[in-house]
């Protein structure tokens with residue numbers, strides 16, 4: 001067993017209503033969650049405070065995006081400072097839905113990540129390849145390229161990297177019901193850890209949690225969780241369902 005604390009994030013994406021999100025919060029509050037797992041949920045920004053106000057303190061709350069500037073004239077954006085002020089302690093960044101649909105480049109993601117960390121937020125930093133890239137054996141090159149852009153912003157500072165959780169999410173597995181095999185996931189996770197060891201430091205490689213994301217559910221989570229380099233999950237669709245609790249409790 002590694003000393004890394006298992007981490008399960010729930011990414012609600014652009015889903016939910018006041019009513020349904022209150023029901024999710026209620027269900028989490030009433031559940032016995034494995035105390036050895038760090039749980040963070042990311043509702044749409046409109047509901048961040050609703051969730052923070054009602055959710056038990058054991059569970060932290062994440063935004064799904066943040067802007068990399070101090071408060072000011074940036075219509076439609078939310079600042080890291082405003083998140084901290086609201087006790088929202090994490091943000092997701094670099095999700096493929098923002099990289100591909102909204103055109104967020106490596107440079108933008110890296111800048112937002114650096115800014116957020118400097119403001120004291122934790123970052124669930126996402127990376128992953130398309131089906132085409134996997135089929136042409138570019139998976140590791142793509143993911144380490146994304147990591148290299150992050151390192152360009154953060155350097156090798158262990159304190160900065162300690163605020164990051166890496167989420168490996170093959171794009172072809174997101175929302176498709178087509179989960180990566182345990183072997184496919186473990187191989188990429190090991191490659192990510194190897195890259196961190198070579199390019200950041202052995203200590204950072206050892207300490208960094210690497211999550212798997214992409215069609216994780218209560219059925220497939222147990223086998224994935226047994227892999228040496230899988231330190232948790234980033235869960236989309238299933239985080240909206242009661243079975244999210246079973247994913248958090250996958251070791252029990």
Ligand code: PGA
Pocket residue numbers: 011169173174175176177213214215216234235236237238
């Ligand atoms: P999914 O989404 O679990 O619905 O595949 C995962 C994610 O995009 O974070």
